Amino acid sequence: IIVILDFGSQYSELIARRIRETQVYSEVISYRTTAEQLRQLNPKGIILSGGPSSVYDQGAPQCDPEIWQLGIPVLGVCYGMQLMVQQLGGEVERADRGEYGKAALVIDDPTDLLTNVDDGTTMWMSHGDSVTKLPDGFELLAHTDNTSCAAIAHHERKLYGVQFHPEVVHSLGGMPLIRNFVYHICQAEPTWTTAAFVEQSIREIRAKVGDKRVLLALSGGVDSSTLAFLMHRAIGDQLTCMFIDQGFMRKYEPERLVKLFEEQFHINVAYVNARERFLAAVDGITDPEEKRKRIGHEFIRVFEEESRRLGPFDYLAQGTLYPDVIESADTNVDPKTGERVAVKIKSHHNVGGLPKDLCFKLVEPLRKLFKDEVRKLGRSVGLPEEIVQRHPFPGPGLAIRILGEITEERLEILRDADLIVRQEINRRGIYHDFWQAFAVLLPVRSVGVMGDQRTYAYPIVLRLVSSEDGMTADWSRVPYDLLETISNRIVNEVPGVNRVVYDITSKPPGTIEWE
Numbered sequence: 096i097i098v099i100l101d102f103g104s105q106y107s108e109l110i111a112r113r114i115r116e117t118q119v120y121s122e123v124i125s126y127r128t129t130a131e132q133l134r135q136l137n138p139k140g141i142i143l144s145g146g147p148s149s150v151y152d153q154g155a156p157q158c159d160p161e162i163w164q165l166g167i168p169v170l171g172v173c174y175g176m177q178l179m180v181q182q183l184g185g186e187v188e189r190a191d192r193g194e195y196g197k198a199a200l201v202i203d204d205p206t207d208l209l210t211n212v213d214d215g216t217t218m219w220m221s222h223g224d225s226v227t228k229l230p231d232g233f234e235l236l237a238h239t240d241n242t243s244c245a246a247i248a249h250h251e252r253k254l255y256g257v258q259f260h261p262e263v264v265h266s267l268g269g270m271p272l273i274r275n276f277v278y279h280i281c282q283a284e285p286t287w288t289t290a291a292f293v294e295q296s297i298r299e300i301r302a303k304v305g306d307k308r309v310l311l312a313l314s315g316g317v318d319s320s321t322l323a324f325l326m327h328r329a330i331g332d333q334l335t336c337m338f339i340d341q342g343f344m345r346k347y348e349p350e351r352l353v354k355l356f357e358e359q360f361h362i363n364v365a366y367v368n369a370r371e372r373f374l375a376a377v378d379g380i381t382d383p384e385e386k387r388k389r390i391g392h393e394f395i396r397v398f399e400e401e402s403r404r405l406g407p408f409d410y411l412a413q414g415t416l417y418p419d420v421i422e423s424a425d426t427n428v429d430p431k432t433g434e435r436v437a438v439k440i441k442s443h444h445n446v447g448g449l450p451k452d453l454c455f456k457l458v459e460p461l462r463k464l465f466k467d468e469v470r471k472l473g474r475s476v477g478l479p480e481e482i483v484q485r486h487p488f489p490g491p492g493l494a495i496r497i498l499g500e501i502t503e504e505r506l507e508i509l510r511d512a513d514l515i516v517r518q519e520i521n522r523r524g525i526y527h528d529f530w531q532a533f534a535v536l537l538p539v540r541s542v543g544v545m546g547d548q549r550t551y552a553y554p555i556v557l558r559l560v561s562s563e564d565g566m567t568a569d570w571s572r573v574p575y576d577l578l579e580t581i582s583n584r585i586v587n588e589v590p591g592v593n594r595v596v597y598d599i600t601s602k603p604p605g606t607i608e609w610e
């Protein structure tokens with residue numbers, strides 16, 4: 096393991112992902128972790144992340160100064176490097192000019208950390224402070240036009256610092272540098288592989304669950320599907336997969352999911368048809384938040400009833416991923432046993448909380464994984480690409496893509512329009528060009544003409560967006576002929592629609608979904 100002491104950088108997680116790309120396991124831990132705790136963890140290497148503070152700020156986060164004596168290689172990144180310099184007797188000052196964005200790295204010492212890193216390679220900078228005096232024993236490895244100390248080393252003690260961010264994708268020389276640190280300096284072995292993960296998880300699941308029964312709520316996404324697979328391999332029929340069909344999924348999706356699991360993978364799924372209940376729960380509701388709330392509450396009620404009917408269960412298997420764990424660190428832990436408990440179903444179910452008497456113990460075998468690692472795992476156990484690479488789909492599903500009141504008729508219309516959108520982008524092989532691509536139904540009517548008939552029907556909005564992470568997004572500049580085909584097909588094939596419009600709003604100010 097290589098640990099990352101997190102000083103509050105938005106990139107700490109990304110560093111962990113990059114390390115794992117070298118097939119070495121990596122975790123983000125608090126900067127408060129003491130040298131003694133680190134000694135027990137016995138990592139092959141330590142990385143100090145960047146952070147928003149200045150080292151000379153009052154109350155700036157400090158690491159335990161004993162960590163320099165552990166004899167474990169350390170790489171400080173940005174703030175991490177400045178902290179290293181300051182604690183070891185060098186100097187850091189606010190620079191006349193900060194450096195933000197791409198910079199060309201001029202290499203002064205092409206060995207060690209910078210072996211195989213090209214001279215002049217692009218590295219990404221983001222700092223206002225700079226190192227102005229190196230501590231004793233440190234040497235300069237590289238500089239840039241604006242930053243005299245861009246990379247430094249104490250070769251003997253294996254202490255390294257870089258002012259730039261090797262982990263971001265714009266840093267072209269970033270991965271070679273990270274590999275040098277991981278393999279040559281820390282001498283870590285590439286043992287973090289999918290096969291090793293599966294084997295170890297199965298052992299851990301069996302040890303934890305014993306002969307007890309486990310419930311898993313399948314959603315149709317890659318996380319819960321992969322989880323179902325892994326759990327089933329580990330404990331077979333002690334696992335019950337439940338799929339609640341709230342009626343807001345896309346056309347054919349519920350049937351396909353159940354069929355796939357039962358016929359292809361021989362995993363039984365308890366299919367719960369709750370379509371009418373959910374429709375009744377949102378009957379007449381037009382306010383978006385109220386809709387979400389009611390769907391959430393209904394989900395809890397159905398979940399509760401069905402788990403009683405199918406149970407009793409001792410454990411709930413949950414597809415918690417590593418980013419969720421970092422964000423909710425130390426919350427949701429039973430103070431008596433120290434085990435994580437389900438006070439919250441994952442947000443994709445949009446549920447506020449589970450009632451106390453349904454407090455399952457949790458099994459969370461994916462809690463060490465990033466999303467891309469789950470995809471890799473899912474693929475390796477044979478999940479089809481349509482699940483592995485599925486676009487994000489909100490928990491309340493089509494219910495938040497029908498503005499205003501939800502009726503069976505409107506659901507039917509939207510399902511058909513949505514199917515056409517997917518068919519057309521799949522046919523052109525461009526599904527992965529989009530973060531999401533879907534249809535929205537507006538609860539207004541406009542006039543049109545078809546044949547000699549005047550029509551008065553709903554418009555469909557096309558929402559095709561690109562995004563890195565869903566936090567910001569841009570509308571996709573797609574070819575007109577794609578829009579034309581989709582529009583023609585929807586108007587001709589979907590009764591109740593006589594107009595198609597294209598949403599050309601980015602996020603912000605728009606959101607990706609319409610509700």
Ligand code: XMP
Nearest residue numbers: 442443445487488489490491565606607608
């Ligand atoms: P917005 O609409 O806020 O969406 O730009 C950002 C991303 O989140 C997805 N989304 C949801 N995902 N439950 C989810 O699991 C939800 O209730 C939900 N609402 C929005 C949305 O599809 C987009 O990818």
